[in-house]
Amino acid sequence: MFAKAIPVLGLILASALIGSVDAFWRMNCAVIQTGRVDPIVNPGKLAAHAHTIIGASNIGVNATHDSLLNSACTSCEITADKSAYWTPLLYYEHANGSFEEVPHAGSVVYYLGRGANRANIQPFPKGFMMLSGNSALRSYDNTTMTYSNSQYKGRPIADRVSFNCLDVAPMAEQPWMFNTSCRNGMRAQIHFQSCWNGVDLYKSDNSHVAYMSAIDDGICPPTHPVQLVHLFIETLYSVSSIVTSDGGKFVFSQGDPTGYGFHGDFQNGWDMDVQTVAVQNWV
Template sequence: MFVNKSSLLLLSLGSLTGLSDAFWRMSCSIIQTGRIDPIVSPGEVASHVHKISGASNIGPNSTYESLQSSSCTSCEINKDLSAYWTPLLYYEHANGSFEEVPNGGMAVYYLGRGDNKTNIQPFPPGFRMLSGDAAARSFNDTPVSSVEGAEPYGNRVSFNCLTDSPNPQSPQMNMTDCDNGLRAQIQFQSCWDGVNKYLPDNSHVAYMSIIDNGACPPGYPVQLMHLFYEVLYSVSDIALDGGKFVFAQGDPTGYGFHGDFLNGWDVDTLQAGIDQCAIANEAGVVHECPVFAGIDDQNFSTDCPARLPEIDEPVHGVIDKLPGCITVTPGPEDATLADFVCPASAPEPTLLDVDSDSGQVIGSTVNGWTYMGCANEPTGVRALGDATYTSNNMTNEACQSFCAGKGSPMAGTEYATQCYCGSALASGSSLNQTCSNMLCSGSEMEYCGGPDRLSVYQKA
């Protein structure tokens, strides 16, 4: 199994300071990375890259109903099949290339806040919203509502540079020399009109007067749980060379940081969580809320690892340009539609027809090897017990080539990095198991088994 530094940092994300009301904090790993946004760009390739957490079958056409068929979630509460996403952060090197900044996921806070918090309602099926403005390149000082003392929109976004000494939070990405990571934070709207589950201009929801607390404006009678995301980027892992950090929508300022939420909660579970823990759970620990204690999966990152991307284009590592027709715009003027949208003559990447929860088709043959299915590791022996090797650049093709060189007709990949060879499965191992579908360490376009599960191939 491979674990990057950002995955470990995720476990030590900071919490809200001065928190005196009730909440629960849920950790999430990444389920998919790519130009996917079923809220803004349903059924299409989105303008820029997001890192998505949550329901395993998230895709361009996702709805509440489709999320309910997910086999798992990359968040720790397994009755929450919602999807949560934010833009990917890159570093633009001096030579013009872009390098992905490591990130292992996010922390999602559900807070019982607001002047009407004793009447909080659950998100209804079909509810979705986004917070922030991807085009923003300067601070928006417009008040969020007409309520007296309302905060400016610009305060919904904040950054915290984590070092050994505390640093003040900022609404812009102005401090990036952060030994312990750069934490991006976004507050969501908590006031709903009670009618529309989504409107393209996002006017079905509104912010509380001080964004993370306070009063709802007129016309928004329904109080919702207050959502807050923390996303930690391992900026110290990047070798700086005079370039700059930039979000996937071409934003080097941070003012355009944004987040999306597509509700997938089991309604009864969320209602029970609100009833029992939205007011009383002051510690914020998921398993201390009785509703969640039995459905809190501490192994969420391995039980529901990242899925294959649904857009056929490079987004990881070092790439020549930002995915999409993105122009890096430093502001202070907002980015324009032309800075995001490709001309009609530009080729579109392929929108792959990937079934995220089932992976490859049993019986399919590629390069002379047939996929046989997923096999379990039996107790005390290996399912394929001949030659083996491990690599951080593992692919199924590399494993098959290795096994062919060893004279073995069967090859199996496991835990993203491991390859095993043999002539037959050992006693106690059988095919047609459920694989966790871990992405190969050497390819973002294929699966290499999972924990104690082998993706098995046989020479045709």
């Protein structure tokens, strides 16, 4: 079982639930860098907007799997994972037009054993990259759906993004920044695609990957038959630390004041032997 592999691999195990319940691990990751860096969408040049990056210290505009793996350190708790993960910076735009960065300490990254085909989950291959979300969205898209069939119902792909306002009273999560007056922070959450075509490590239109029917569970489309680990990232923004009495607004770095355009990127930098053993021993 996965838990037995932990002493050998030196991984930090948050939970390993075996049997009919999903197996998973999670890790806390501090911020390693912020800036206009996006080696997936804008390789070799400045990105269109600023990101907050967690993971490998070697992250840069020309990052590759090998360069990430050769990083001196990682800001994540599992040292065998030299991957890079990034999301857009969140700012507060004051009424006078100035911008103030909203602080956050990093993200929590989940590796989940999800899907109807979870017994055949594969590790992320060497050189694999993907992004989830659409930075240009400013409204909820209820027409673009995941794959479905007679047994497994589809779901709007827009549900890959959600926000949770951590206040005194619990609030239902929403796919947009519905409330930014959150005493204990506003948490942005994103699910990644778990279905792969088995051929391409990356395609610029992201067509090498697809979401499961329920996004965080379900089946993969026939065009993307390889079941990958389900990746989920949470980022908690300290919105309560910002003085908002001037009537400004919160906005993500790509100019999005709604949150519908929240997105995340993943570039695999795992020690492949470690990742493979970890995944193979949790199902």
